[in-house]
Amino acid sequence: MVRAPCLLLLLLPTLCVSEVVLEPCEVDDEDFRCFCNFTDPQPEWSNAYQCVSAIEVEIHGGGHNLEQFLKGADTDPKQYADVLKALRLRRLTVASAQVPAVLVAAFLRALAYSRIKELTLQDLEVTGGTPPPLLEATGPALSTLTLRNVSWTAGGAWLTELQRWLKPGLKVLNIAQAHSLAFSCAHLPTFLALTTLDLSDNPRLGEHGLTAALCPHKFPALQALVLRNTGIQTPNGVCLAMVRAGVQPQRLDLSHNSLRATAPGAPVCVWPRTLNSLNLSFARLEQVPKGLPARLSELDLRCNRLNKEPRPEELPTVSNLTLDGNPFLDPEDLYQEDPMKSGVVSACAHSALAVGMSGTLAVLQSVGVVA
Numbered sequence: 001m002v003r004a005p006c007l008l009l010l011l012l013p014t015l016c017v018s019e020v021v022l023e024p025c026e027v028d029d030e031d032f033r034c035f036c037n038f039t040d041p042q043p044e045w046s047n048a049y050q051c052v053s054a055i056e057v058e059i060h061g062g063g064h065n066l067e068q069f070l071k072g073a074d075t076d077p078k079q080y081a082d083v084l085k086a087l088r089l090r091r092l093t094v095a096s097a098q099v100p101a102v103l104v105a106a107f108l109r110a111l112a113y114s115r116i117k118e119l120t121l122q123d124l125e126v127t128g129g130t131p132p133p134l135l136e137a138t139g140p141a142l143s144t145l146t147l148r149n150v151s152w153t154a155g156g157a158w159l160t161e162l163q164r165w166l167k168p169g170l171k172v173l174n175i176a177q178a179h180s181l182a183f184s185c186a187h188l189p190t191f192l193a194l195t196t197l198d199l200s201d202n203p204r205l206g207e208h209g210l211t212a213a214l215c216p217h218k219f220p221a222l223q224a225l226v227l228r229n230t231g232i233q234t235p236n237g238v239c240l241a242m243v244r245a246g247v248q249p250q251r252l253d254l255s256h257n258s259l260r261a262t263a264p265g266a267p268v269c270v271w272p273r274t275l276n277s278l279n280l281s282f283a284r285l286e287q288v289p290k291g292l293p294a295r296l297s298e299l300d301l302r303c304n305r306l307n308k309e310p311r312p313e314e315l316p317t318v319s320n321l322t323l324d325g326n327p328f329l330d331p332e333d334l335y336q337e338d339p340m341k342s343g344v345v346s347a348c349a350h351s352a353l354a355v356g357m358s359g360t361l362a363v364l365q366s367v368g369v370v371a
């Protein structure tokens with residue numbers, strides 16, 4: 001019998017009636033969440049059939065190369081359109097595999113008929129180029145796309161290639177541990193509906209990389225720009241990148257960066273008037289940076305190194321100011337990082353830890369279990 005491409009497998013139940021031997025997949029009693037981990041050297045891919053009625057599906061490919069499924073990739077999914085439409089699938093994660101770009105395209109083409117809303121790709125190596133979509137064929141109408149540690153042969157063109165396979169309307173785009181964020185802006189289509197761009201956990205990005213990633217006038221609807229742990233050095237540099245890109249978000253998150261004072265002589269920047277929430281927590285600030293927006297409804301300065309209470313003239317006019325976890329307020333916070341003494345892990349103890357680490361490891365490390 002014909003073996004269906006593994007990624008299509010859960011979408012094409014009519015093709016996968018082969019016997020089930022191992023159980024790499026588990027589905028909960030409510031048929032809500034289905035999880036597969038194909039680590040076996042000879043995985044029984046058809047086990048993913050179990051996930052056919054789940055709403056949330058997570059598939060780990062055990063690092064396998066999915067090239068073997070290319071044979072079925074040119075099947076026209078239109079013939080299964082009714083089955084695909086009937087799927088309850090809303091959230092899908094595909095992780096840990098090498099995938100030819102052609103297969104990614106075939107997969108998105110099939111998902112076009114489904115009602116999936118959120119797609120996550122994680123720890124994938126995408127090889128080769130993506131074919132251009134057929135005229136009438138577009139991919140799924142996603143609201144959220146998350147990519148974490150995905151490498152593409154296409155280099156800086158990857159987002160352009162990927163976006164061609166999505167229906168317009170994407171609202172949230174998360175890109176972490178990216179291999180390239182230097183997009184070829186000239187070819188990048190406009191993200192007309194995108195309200196949240198989250199580039200967190202790209203520690204080598206910096207202001208320079210941000211300027212390359214924020215293609216001018218491609219994000220006209222942006223409301224939130226999240227830049228946690230992105231190697232940002234000054235809020236002023238982010239302001240300049242935002243102005244250059246013509247983005248006018250309401251929320252900017254610069255937490256978990258090592259921020260320093262704007263260098264004397266740096267160009268002055270006028271913040272977008274829309275900005276009303278600024279997150280400068282866990283940023284190792286010893287003083288409030290100069291050149292912040294004049295007026296904010298929310299400013300988070302939690303867990304910094306402020307030794308003195310900021311004077312009003314140092315701060316923007318702000319209705320909701322958070323200063324918890326700074327030494328001038330919580331002197332113990334600095335000294336209670338040894339939980340063996342205090343019995344409590346300080347709320348700010350995580351600040352010094354590298355991000356990208358799992359929460360568990362971070363906690364273990366902060367309590368001194370892991371050296």
Ligand SMILES: *[C@@H]1O[C@H](CO)[C@@H](O)[C@H](O)[C@H]1NC(C)=O
Binds near residue numbers: 037038039060
């Ligand atoms: C999949 O299984 C392997 C081997 O048992 C394990 O190391 C890995 O952590 C599992 N992955 C997930 C996401 O559970």
Ligand SMILES: *[C@@H]1O[C@H](CO)[C@@H](O)[C@H](O)[C@H]1NC(C)=O
Binds near residue numbers: 096097122124151
């Ligand atoms: C990133 O993904 C690759 C597979 O493409 C994997 O080998 C590597 O371990 C992942 N890196 C991290 C930090 O998870």
Ligand SMILES: *[C@@H]1O[C@H](CO)[C@@H](O)[C@H](O)[C@H]1NC(C)=O
Binds near residue numbers: 255280298300
């Ligand atoms: C600011 O960022 C920190 C850490 O990323 C987060 O815990 C906090 O909730 C954020 N504050 C606001 C006001 O969103």
Ligand SMILES: *[C@@H]1O[C@H](CO)[C@@H](O)[C@H](O)[C@H]1NC(C)=O
Binds near residue numbers: 320
């Ligand atoms: C201030 O911000 C904090 C953190 O985001 C929030 O929990 C709180 O409700 C806000 N307070 C007001 C008065 O807006």
